Amino acid sequence: MMKGAYLPGNSTVEMRDIPVPEPGHGEALLRMKSSTICGSDIRCIYHEHLGKGPEGYQGVVAGHEPSGRIVKTGPGCRRFGVGDRVIVYHISGCGVCNDCRRGYMISCTSEKYRRAYGWQRDGGMADYLLAEEKDLIHLPDELTYTDGAQVACGFGTVYEGLQKIGVSGSDAVLITGLGPVGLAAGALCRKLGARKIIGIDVVEERIKLALDLDVCDEALRSGPDNVSEVRKLTCGYGVERAVDCSASETARATAIRATRKWGRIVMLGEGGRVEFNPSPDIIHDQKTIHGSWVTSTWLMEELVERLVCWNLHPADLVTHRFPLESVGDAYAVMAAGKCGKVAVCFDEELTAG
Numbered sequence: 037m038m039k040g041a042y043l044p045g046n047s048t049v050e051m052r053d054i055p056v057p058e059p060g061h062g063e064a065l066l067r068m069k070s071s072t073i074c075g076s077d078i079r080c081i082y083h084e085h086l087g088k089g090p091e092g093y094q095g096v097v098a099g100h101e102p103s104g105r106i107v108k109t110g111p112g113c114r115r116f117g118v119g120d121r122v123i124v125y126h127i128s129g130c131g132v133c134n135d136c137r138r139g140y141m142i143s144c145t146s147e148k149y150r151r152a153y154g155w156q157r158d159g160g161m162a163d164y165l166l167a168e169e170k171d172l173i174h175l176p177d178e179l180t181y182t183d184g185a186q187v188a189c190g191f192g193t194v195y196e197g198l199q200k201i202g203v204s205g206s207d208a209v210l211i212t213g214l215g216p217v218g219l220a221a222g223a224l225c226r227k228l229g230a231r232k233i234i235g236i237d238v239v240e241e242r243i244k245l246a247l248d249l250d251v252c253d254e255a256l257r258s259g260p261d262n263v264s265e266v267r268k269l270t271c272g273y274g275v276e277r278a279v280d281c282s283a284s285e286t287a288r289a290t291a292i293r294a295t296r297k298w299g300r301i302v303m304l305g306e307g308g309r310v311e312f313n314p315s316p317d318i319i320h321d322q323k324t325i326h327g328s329w330v331t332s333t334w335l336m337e338e339l340v341e342r343l344v345c346w347n348l349h350p351a352d353l354v355t356h357r358f359p360l361e362s363v364g365d366a367y368a369v370m371a372a373g374k375c376g377k378v379a380v381c382f383d384e385e386l387t388a389g
């Protein structure tokens with residue numbers, strides 16, 4: 037038997053004793069090592085079960101950002117074996133629809149087979165996790181399991197978005213929302229050579245954290261003058277690139293309006309809305325707005341390779357680590373929002389960092 041954490045939807049966590057699963061064909065059993073909490077866990081599950089469709093929580097073991105070590109494999113595994121360190125791409129797709137064939141299992145169109153870990157099939161907030169081999173990404177020795185857990189959703193999502201808009205040394209980048217995704221955006225823009233990184237948030241602790249971690253050159257408090265403040269920091273032009281990680285209506289409008297002519301904006305933050313005026317805000321200034329949802333298995337592998345080359349450790353954004361027994365405290369800290377990333381850790385990962 038093992039312990040697993042469930043989210044009944046009233047801002048509490050329920051621990052249950054459940055059997056350790058047995059890997060079937062093409063499946064691997066992971067000893068969990070690190071499982072980070074995502075903003076979407078709080079937004080769609082923890083307080084209330086709000087998610088629909090791909091975000092519908094089916095009363096399974098929570099946690100969609102898992103990383104661990106394979107302890108057992110079922111028959112038919114082709115690449116991974118016992119002892120391998122792995123990250124789980126957090127959506128198991130049908131494998132044969134057009135989106136799955138592109139590696140974007142997040143967008144799998146099969147209602148019957150698309151199941152996300154921690155949403156529709158058991159996730160990482162347990163001692164062990166049953167995963168399909170095709171969902172696994174190799175975790176190199178240079179990275180810790182907590183680095184890996186964050187690649188699963190946060191860093192992968194940001195990397196994908198940055199690929200869509202392209203970031204280089206020519207660019208000043210605005211990041212609206214300095215939660216874990218915004219901090220990851222800053223860390224990756226830094227390695228991609230952005231010449232100036234400007235962040236905006238409402239929470240004082242997050243502004244301070246962004247500056248302490250040196251993932252932003254300037255961090256502004258959210259307010260009505262943000263657009264002119266950003267212009268002032270960019271010789272009057274505005275930024276070349278903007279990344280919205282806030283899902284806030286005003287911050288999104290700021291991201292659009294503080295981007296200069298010919299600039300690109302990507303929206304990563306989920307939920308909410310935005311109002312803008314197409315002609316002055318994007319058409320006449322030749323701007324492009326991208327939407328980006330999670331990432332693909334191949335870009336996740338590429339990101340892992342680059343993290344090693346860059347010596348970039350996503351776990352540096354983790355401000356709180358909890359053992360599985362205290363998983364309730366972990367969700368409560370994340371829900372309060374005055375933190376970086378929150379991780380539930382096992383074994384050696386608990387004392388690391």
Ligand SMILES: [Zn+2]
Binds near residue numbers: 074076100101
């Ligand atoms: Zn996530």
Ligand SMILES: [Zn+2]
Binds near residue numbers: 129130
């Ligand atoms: Zn599919």
